[in-house]
Amino acid sequence: MATVSLEGVSKTYPNGVRAVSGLDLEIADGEFMVLVGPSGCGKTTALRMVAGLEEISEGTIRVGDRVVNELSPRERDVAMVFQNYALYPHMTVAENIGFALRLAKMPKGEVRSKVEEAAAILGLTEHLDRKPSQLSGGQRQRVAMGRAIVREPAVFLMDEPLSNLDAKLRVQMRTEIARIQRRVNVATIYVTHDQTEAMTMGDRVAVLSAGTLQQCDVPQSLYDRPANLFVAAFIGSPAMNLYEGILSDGADSVRLGEQCLSLPPGLTSLEAWRGSPVVVGVRPENLHDAAGQGEPAPGRALEGDVELVEALGSERLVHFRLEASRLHGVGVAGGAGSERDAADLGRGELGAAAASVGVARVEPTSSIRGGERARFAVDVERLHLFDPSSGQAIGRH
Amino acid sequence: MTGRLRMRVVVRETGFYLGVLVVIAIALFPFYWILRTSLESDGQVAAGVGGKNGLLPSHLTLSSYVNDFTQQHFLTPLVNSIVVALATTFVTIIVATLAGYALARLNIRGAGAILGFVLLAGFFPVLAMIGPLFLLLKDLGMLNSIYPLIVIYLVYTLPISTWLLRNFFAQIPRELEEAALVDGATRLQALVKVVAPVAVPGVFTAAILSFILAWNDFAFAVSFLETPSHFTAPLSIVTFGQSQFQVFYNRIDAAVVIISVPIAALVLILQRRIVSGLTAGSFR
Ligand SMILES: Nc1ncnc2c1ncn2[C@@H]1O[C@H](COP(=O)(O)OP(=O)(O)OP(=O)(O)O)[C@@H](O)[C@H]1O
Ligand SMILES: [Mg+2]
Numbered sequence: 001m002a003t004v005s006l007e008g009v010s011k012t013y014p015n016g017v018r019a020v021s022g023l024d025l026e027i028a029d030g031e032f033m034v035l036v037g038p039s040g041c042g043k044t045t046a047l048r049m050v051a052g053l054e055e056i057s058e059g060t061i062r063v064g065d066r067v068v069n070e071l072s073p074r075e076r077d078v079a080m081v082f083q084n085y086a087l088y089p090h091m092t093v094a095e096n097i098g099f100a101l102r103l104a105k106m107p108k109g110e111v112r113s114k115v116e117e118a119a120a121i122l123g124l125t126e127h128l129d130r131k132p133s134q135l136s137g138g139q140r141q142r143v144a145m146g147r148a149i150v151r152e153p154a155v156f157l158m159d160e161p162l163s164n165l166d167a168k169l170r171v172q173m174r175t176e177i178a179r180i181q182r183r184v185n186v187a188t189i190y191v192t193h194d195q196t197e198a199m200t201m202g203d204r205v206a207v208l209s210a211g212t213l214q215q216c217d218v219p220q221s222l223y224d225r226p227a228n229l230f231v232a233a234f235i236g237s238p239a240m241n242l243y244e245g246i247l248s249d250g251a252d253s254v255r256l257g258e259q260c261l262s263l264p265p266g267l268t269s270l271e272a273w274r275g276s277p278v279v280v281g282v283r284p285e286n287l288h289d290a291a292g293q294g295e296p297a298p299g300r301a302l303e304g305d306v307e308l309v310e311a312l313g314s315e316r317l318v319h320f321r322l323e324a325s326r327l328h329g330v331g332v333a334g335g336a337g338s339e340r341d342a343a344d345l346g347r348g349e350l351g352a353a354a355a356s357v358g359v360a361r362v363e364p365t366s367s368i369r370g371g372e373r374a375r376f377a378v379d380v381e382r383l384h385l386f387d388p389s390s391g392q393a394i395g396r397h
Numbered sequence: 398m399t400g401r402l403r404m405r406v407v408v409r410e411t412g413f414y415l416g417v418l419v420v421i422a423i424a425l426f427p428f429y430w431i432l433r434t435s436l437e438s439d440g441q442v443a444a445g446v447g448g449k450n451g452l453l454p455s456h457l458t459l460s461s462y463v464n465d466f467t468q469q470h471f472l473t474p475l476v477n478s479i480v481v482a483l484a485t486t487f488v489t490i491i492v493a494t495l496a497g498y499a500l501a502r503l504n505i506r507g508a509g510a511i512l513g514f515v516l517l518a519g520f521f522p523v524l525a526m527i528g529p530l531f532l533l534l535k536d537l538g539m540l541n542s543i544y545p546l547i548v549i550y551l552v553y554t555l556p557i558s559t560w561l562l563r564n565f566f567a568q569i570p571r572e573l574e575e576a577a578l579v580d581g582a583t584r585l586q587a588l589v590k591v592v593a594p595v596a597v598p599g600v601f602t603a604a605i606l607s608f609i610l611a612w613n614d615f616a617f618a619v620s621f622l623e624t625p626s627h628f629t630a631p632l633s634i635v636t637f638g639q640s641q642f643q644v645f646y647n648r649i650d651a652a653v654v655i656i657s658v659p660i661a662a663l664v665l666i667l668q669r670r671i672v673s674g675l676t677a678g679s680f681r
Contacts, residue, residue, distance in 0.1 A: 051575075051579055052578075052579075053575050053578065053579070072578070073575075073578040073579045073581075074578060074579075074580075074581040074582065074583065078579060079579065079580075080576070080579045082572050082575070082576060083572075084570070084572060086570065086572035086573050086575070086576040087576075088573065088576070088577075088591055088595075089595060090594045090595060090597075099577070099580050099590075100580035100581050103580060103581045103582055103586065104581055147576070147580065151580075
């Protein structure tokens, strides 16, 4: 039972790679913190530093009020589920789960009852005598989980425990892990690159890019108020549509090519961008088929050429093209602009999201068809604006 | 259609196994010949040196085996060999495991150079070692003793075993022992309880190699041992068949069979442990 805090934590590998830089994170007791970001952004590295498996180059990590920087893994009282499980191949499931307890010299009977309890929670009771090689992927994953939960540690660390399961099992295990975490109520850092996992499981979500923390907030805020272009593009599926636009001189509307969207009143501190380019973000779910709703007010609609419609049953995804200029060359990584990797990564991702193509998520009853020109009603209250040079969100209320 | 396909498979499989059979026959024939000769009597050998007695032995007898132990006192050299080989293997495994682990896992500066150097020592020519070692042992008053042999064999078993085990440890994913560390193990506990059991196939391979090397050595033994009671088995065999008029190959071959049995048994027993897939199921 403890809080975990990271203060200005950085990691530079001997080969010069700066995998994590200046990470500040505070995980409350019992909190489920999700660390999310694209591959190679330093999630595993951050987790390994907390576990004590990787030396900390700069900064301080505390568990409770203890600085653990110099402590070995066994002194830190953390339990970790590895990205690739790392089960002990020569031990049975029961021995795997009970290994930590046996090392701690717990009496045999007590070990057995704890192992059985954990196995029951994870549905592994019938498999206790098997070796890992005789288990399915999902069962192995649960053994890895079991090894962590028998221990009642101060901190749980989980590194993409679900990433190799099939979709159905993943959804099932997602709720199961969340349930187990509630039950043992231990500060947890859960790493994933899957934003659905991040949004559904986390009490709070920390978005990492190129070793730098982009934003840390509750999932809904992350979605509603992304702090910068990276978070905007990363959170949400399909991704937010991003266009390059020009803010009007009165800062009350924004022009996308030939079209114009009015901005809601109350946006603050937009002065610096009057008459200048800004990045406009609109989520697919904030675009509706205008045909169903009567003529939208001027400044609340966008027209585009429909290229493709995907019917998903519960909704339709309309892929369309705007005459707005394509967004490119934005330093998404914000503060980490000096890192070439970071900038490239961000650019690559935005390049895809910010072409003049866009996606709208419309009602399944919509009659929009590919090859036609369609008109979308826009929830302008939910537009997002970003500074094209820094990538930071602007005009937020 | 399927019938013809079946035919082709059958023909191909038959061909394959015939080929295997030929190779095995060629490989095992010398050993068969040794076994056959060892079961002949002195008289048979005298009559039919050079295979004149035919491919199959006409009359089987264990007389040469009995003779080896009663007349030639083969038991002492056999025990000597067992002591030397087991001691060499034991020391090799302990030292090579620790050294191999250190070279594979700890961030030792110049680990590659150390490994190369260690390996180089193992390639040092035996004949170049014998002269200096003889003088050394003589000055130390340790000639005609089997114990210095253990140290000398280590010069050859340690490099190859260290190298082999280092590669084995390097193949075992780091996460396995890291999981143990997080579970509360010390480094030594992680090595003993997790890494070593997983590396068992490598440990057995090194053990077999070391045992065989020590068991089979002739060059060092013949150079440093003087009296028959201190001989190792391979050395003592040479003295067996000696008679003024003829060589009793049956006695030599009986001894060869005897010293081959432990090796064959060792390999057969341990090879089941040397299966691949050592971390099967441990990772996804
Ligand atoms: N031992 C190491 N030595 C040098 N560089 C490393 C080492 N481990 C990781 N890196 C580098 O550090 C960066 C971050 O790696 P890390 O494994 O933390 O990424 P990740 O976010 O966990 O990615 P993934 O989602 O693919 O698991 C990468 O650029 C990687 O190449
Ligand atoms: Mg990772």
